[in-house]
Amino acid sequence: MEGSVEERMKKVVAEVFGKDITEISSETEFIQDLHAKSIDIVELIAAVEEEFGIPVIQAQVMQNKSVGMASDWMKGKLKQAKEQQGA
Amino acid sequence: MAVIDDFIALAKKSPKRIVLPESLDERIIESAATVTKEGIAQGILVGSETEIRKKAKEVGIDISGVKIVDPSKSSKTQTYIRAYMKMRNKSEAIARNLMNKPLYHACMMVKQGDADGIIGGCVHTSGEFIAAAHLIIGLQKGIETPSSLFLMDIPNYGQLIFADCAMNIQPTAEQLADIAVASANSAKNLMGWEPKVAMLSFSTKGSATHPDADKVIKATGLAKKKMPDLKIDGELQGDSALVKSTAEKKLKGNLGAVAGQANVLVFPDLDAANIAYKLTQTLANATAYGPILQGFAKSASDLSRGAKVKDMVGTIAMVSVIAKGMEK
Numbered sequence: 163m164e165g166s167v168e169e170r171m172k173k174v175v176a177e178v179f180g181k182d183i184t185e186i187s188s189e190t191e192f193i194q195d196l197h198a199k200s201i202d203i204v205e206l207i208a209a210v211e212e213e214f215g216i217p218v219i220q221a222q223v224m225q226n227k228s229v230g231m232a233s234d235w236m237k238g239k240l241k242q243a244k245e246q247q248g249a
Numbered sequence: 250m251a252v253i254d255d256f257i258a259l260a261k262k263s264p265k266r267i268v269l270p271e272s273l274d275e276r277i278i279e280s281a282a283t284v285t286k287e288g289i290a291q292g293i294l295v296g297s298e299t300e301i302r303k304k305a306k307e308v309g310i311d312i313s314g315v316k317i318v319d320p321s322k323s324s325k326t327q328t329y330i331r332a333y334m335k336m337r338n339k340s341e342a343i344a345r346n347l348m349n350k351p352l353y354h355a356c357m358m359v360k361q362g363d364a365d366g367i368i369g370g371c372v373h374t375s376g377e378f379i380a381a382a383h384l385i386i387g388l389q390k391g392i393e394t395p396s397s398l399f400l401m402d403i404p405n406y407g408q409l410i411f412a413d414c415a416m417n418i419q420p421t422a423e424q425l426a427d428i429a430v431a432s433a434n435s436a437k438n439l440m441g442w443e444p445k446v447a448m449l450s451f452s453t454k455g456s457a458t459h460p461d462a463d464k465v466i467k468a469t470g471l472a473k474k475k476m477p478d479l480k481i482d483g484e485l486q487g488d489s490a491l492v493k494s495t496a497e498k499k500l501k502g503n504l505g506a507v508a509g510q511a512n513v514l515v516f517p518d519l520d521a522a523n524i525a526y527k528l529t530q531t532l533a534n535a536t537a538y539g540p541i542l543q544g545f546a547k548s549a550s551d552l553s554r555g556a557k558v559k560d561m562v563g564t565i566a567m568v569s570v571i572a573k574g575m576e577k
Contacts, residue, residue, distance in 0.1 A: 212343065
């Protein structure tokens with residue numbers, strides 16, 4: 163649970179795509195830069211769920227083209243989850 | 250007798266273990282119960298046992314005889330996690346996450362030989378189901394692109410396999426070759442046929458010159474390389490593929506083993522394939538069975554999200570017959 167959402171997302175992406183974390187930036191695009199295929203997306207979702215402890219539905223994340231967009235999306239989900247816990 | 254009744258009769262001869270991961274869908278529960286009770290297959294529901302039993306009770310379906318595999322309790326889950334980590338060189342966290350989800354657990358059951366075939370896609374999207382099967386079950390040797398077929402039962406004609414009417418929109422020559430090889434395998438496994446594969450085009454043996462016809466010619470050559478014994482010919486027009494007298498004229502007597510007698514039609518793209526199957530249904534009053542997925546290393550097929558229990562039972566029978574054919 164260490165680090166910012168961006169850093170944690172970069173770590174997860176680097177692991178799934180077999181890259182060094184220094185190769186991943188907020189601008190890195192899943193399809194254009196990482197050549198993500200559908201089977202990579204399956205593993206990415208699994209890794210993201212494990213890292214952030216939030217269930218992810220594939221259809222909801224497909225519009226996130228870059229690592230930065232995925233991080234922003236996750237921030238929103240975490241905020242939502244916190245609000246629901248507090249309610 | 251409808252073709253589907255033949256498949257059901259064949260499946261009953263040696264019932265296969267068919268795994269159904271979308272186990273909280275009422276239609277899936279009823280299908281599993283029906284195939285198990287009628288001896289068509291051993292239905293296996295994968296998911297939370299408590300929730301499955303609760304749902305079955307709610308909807309009044311007797312699931313005695315149906316096997317339930319609960320990933321959170323199964324003694325095999327740890328084995329599957331290790332198998333996944335080894336297969337994909339990924340972390341335990343990823344493997345554990347996937348092997349605790351019914352869809353991926355079910356695919357691993359098939360991969361590991363604990364089930365003979367899998368059916369899904371009535372709750373998940375086709376894309377999710379195909380990705381799961383691709384990731385875990387994998388593809389047949391020499392094939393890189395999964396595809397699909399329809400078995401067309403045509404009154405006053407007989408049966409033909411059409412491919413790929415549902416998945417690959419604009420296949421490359423390499424993908425078209427994969428579709429041809431997978432369709433040939435399906436013809437053997439599902440129908441027990443000796444496949445005669447026609448690679449369709451608007452041109453017969455150079456009657457027209459166009460890059461689209463060249464793609465089909467290239468695909469025919471690639472498929473021959475992948476499967477040297479395969480009876481395949483192209484590029485052929487539809488009539489050259491199916492009508493002997495026309496083929497004799499257009500091929501100037503040089504018919505070979507396919508022209509005029511093809512039983513597997515591979516269309517150059519999804520436009521042609523989908524239009525052809527819909528027109529055959531509409532104009533020839535044909536029944537289309539499918540789409541059945543093909544190209545996977547084990548028997549796996551997709552269901553439409555609007556599928557009814559009767560369709561699902563038929564698909565389970567077809568997947569069982571293919572699983573039996575793949576054992577040979």
